[in-house]
Amino acid sequence: MHLHRYEKYWLIFGVGTLVVFLSVIGVTAFAHGHHPPSHMATVDAENVRASAPFDEPGLKKIDENTYEATIIAMTFGYEPNKITVPKGSTVKFQLTSQDVVHSFTIPKTNVNMMITPGHINQSEHTFKEAGSYLVLCNEYCGIGHQNMQMEIEVTD
Ligand code: CUA
CATH class of the missing domain: 2.60.40.420 (Cupredoxins -  blue copper proteins)
Incomplete structure (x- = not known):
């Protein structure tokens, strides 16, 4: 398959943006402090x-x-x-x-x-x-x- 040069650039740009986006979501969702305010203590x-x-x-x-x-x-x-x-x-x-x-x-x-x-x-x-x-x-x-x-x- 032959990709045009600009297609390739856009593909790289698109994938790159996705990686950045998912990283931001991942870091903010699971960063320190985003757990129940419980020090993870549990009860039945x-x-x-x-x-x-x-x-x-x-x-x-x-x-x-x-x-x-x-x-x-x-x-x-x-x-x-x-x-x-x-x-x-x-x-x-x-x-x-x-x-x-x-x-x-x-x-x-x-x-x-x-x-x-x-x-x-x-x-x-x-x-x-x-x-x-x-x-x-x-x-x-x-x-x-x-x-x-x-x-x-x-x-x-
Ligand atoms: Cu609303 Cu309890």
Whole structure:
């Protein structure tokens, strides 16, 4: 088969562009940080409530200013659906979902986690101001999605 010189150039250009494109996609899709915010810790998605730490959802004090909040996300809410901590506390959140993908989003903070079944999703935040913080689900999860919320009360 005889290829015209320009055909060859275009072929090389086309294949080259494809390689660059796929490399960019590959690197950005699999680069560090693009895994669940869980440090890859997993939990048995079928038996969430039988698996530590989700057999005891709730708030636990770790030290003077640090708390650990173990929360289960579900259609359509969180358990527990309210926690209370004093101002200045750092709360380490660990969540999983007992059904579908949800999120755990605290507006105006950097906490915005996708909550994936089978994974322990972790994030933390230091609450410097007192007040009531609303937590929302921003992953569409079904008919009651817009009602899925919880409250973090930060006391003075
Ligand atoms: Cu849970 Cu939307």
